Each structure stands twice: as C-alpha cells, then as structure tokens.
Amino acid sequence: MSVKVLVVDDSSMVRLQVGRALGGAGFTIIEATDGADALEKLGAHPDTKLIVCDVNMPRMSGLEFLESLSANPSAPPVVMLTTEGQPDLIHRAKTLGAKGWIVKPFKPDLLVAAAQRLTASAA
Amino acid sequence: MTAAPEELSAVPAEAFATMISQLSEAAVELFGSYGMRIVPIGTRSDGLLGVDLPGGDQTSILGVIGYAGDKVRGALVLLTSSTAVQAWHAAIGGLQGADVCDTLGEFSNMLLGHLKGRLLPAGFPILLSTPTTASAGELRIPRAVRPESVMSFTGDGWRLDVRLDATFEDGFALQDASQRTVAARAGDALLF
DSSP, X not given: OOOEEEEEOSOHHHHHHHHHHHHHTTXXXXXXXXXXXXXXXXXXXXXOOEEEEOSSOSSSOHHHHHHHHTTOTTXXXXXXXXXXXXXXXXXXXXXXXXXXXXXXXXXXXXXXXXXXXXXXXXX | OEESGGGSOHHHHHHHHHHHHHHHHXXXXXXXXXXXXXXXXXXXXXXXXXXXXXXXXXXXXXXXXXXXXXXXXXXXXXXXXXHHHHHHHHHHSSOTTOOHHHHHHHHHHHHHHHHHHHHXXXXXXXXXOOOEEEEEETOOBOOOSSSEEEEEEEOSSOEEEEEEEEEEOTTOOOOOGGXXXXXXXXXXXXXX
16 A cells, blocks of 8 residues: 655645655545644554654744644654755754654655654664 | 846845855756756846747746745746746656646745755755746736846757845845855755
C-alpha cells in the first residue's frame, strides 16, 4: 500500500512540485494550504506517515503547526521545506520535534531520499 | 535606480548597498537553480516598473513581500508579464497550467529568502512576511518615496523588474561580528 505524505504549503506551485517529486517515487500526496488546514487533513487521514511543511504561511505558520503536534507522540515525522535558512529557526524546529529541514528551491532527489528514510518503517 | 541613498547616514547607506548587491546575485542564483539564465540589465532611470514589458499578452503580474528587522522595514516588489511566468513554468517542468500569480508570489518569497540568507553573515537579520500578488493589464508601479533600487533582469524573451525599498530608523546598526550567523543555503537538506 502506498505511503501517505501530507504536503503543507500556501503555494500551489510548491505543492505541485513536491507532489510531482514524491508522487513519482510512489507516495500518495495529501495537500494542505496552511497549518490549520493541515491539522484538519491530518484528522481526516490519520494514516499519514510523513508531513512536508512550509514555515511562513498565513493563519498558522509551520512552527506553530509543529508546536501543536509536539504534544502528540503518535504524530508522523515532519520535514520543514522553506526558503528560510536561519540557524535559530532550524534549532527551534528541531526542538519542537522536526526531523528535517530543506531549503527551497529543493533538489527532488534529496527530498525523495529524505521521505524514503523517514518512512522506511512504514513501507 | 537607487533613490535618495545620499539622505542616509553611513551605516544604513552601507547596509542598503549590501542589500542591493546581494539581491542581484540572489536573483541570478535563484533562477539558475531552476535552469534559467537571467542577466541583470541595470537600473531604470525613471524608477518605474512594468514599462514596455516584452511578452505580447499585456497582462502584468505583480508580487510583493514585506520584511522587517531591528529599526528597518521595507518591501520587495516583482513585476513581470504572465508570458514570462508561463515560460518559468515550462523551464521548471511539469507546471504547465499552474497559477501564474501563485508562482510569482513563491518566487518573491524565495528571492527575499535568498536575500535574507545572504544578509545574515553581514549582521543584518530580517524577518519576512507572506507574499501578495495581483494581475492586471499593463501595471505600472511608481517610484517609492523611500530609498529604493529598481533593477531589471532579462531571461529568454522576457523581463523581470524588481524593486527593493527600505526605511531605516535612527539607531539602525549592523550586528557585532560575534552575533553574526550563516544560513543554510538553497538546496541544503538537513536530517536530524
């Protein structure tokens, strides 16, 4: 069965790019447009095995989303995908439980490798 | 063009000059990462954006994203034609039919993000807003009243106009060398 990945980004261009990269590697893609939407989609797709999440988004940012997930020990791993590369933001995401940080524009092969590694036990 | 930098004191003037030089390099790097070669063609003497854009469809796309730091704030404005953004979709591949406004908004976000990463080692940290976009027939953007720089880039049959403005408050200063950091770069993938 295909592994579900939730892609959270307010840009449809990024969701398309990520969906193309991960979809081509056999993942099933669920999309959300911000952190609040992601919480709803996660509720509707509890079998999600990985979340790829932007940082700067309206309504609920990626870091606020991470914070809301941090109390849930069964939450899937989260990889941040963002234009941000500031060390203190990366450190904060790591403290909140993020498993990775990728700076846009991303290299599709590195994103796929990260997704495969973080979902290896779910495949 | 760069307007009124002479009104700035030495530290803001140096900071603004750093922003402008890094912005041009960041734009070339950003488009290069998608396999697109762009060439800076200098600044517009009239300070206007969007005049005589090549493309033929006469639909302009505007992207704007704000930033703020300690005693400094401003915005980055990108203006180009829908034909140009459609060319970007084709160059990136697999994005045919994607929304041109959304794509320009994301490029605005990525360009300012690239600039942010380049300003960190210079002791000039900033925070970004989220982008806003618009489309209309033959948009024209007048000069900003603040210190600004307007530059243009050409790609394969298209032009992108970019304006960066800044307002510096009294007391603006670059960070001490001991506080400066280096950002992760585009394409970096870190697993924890």
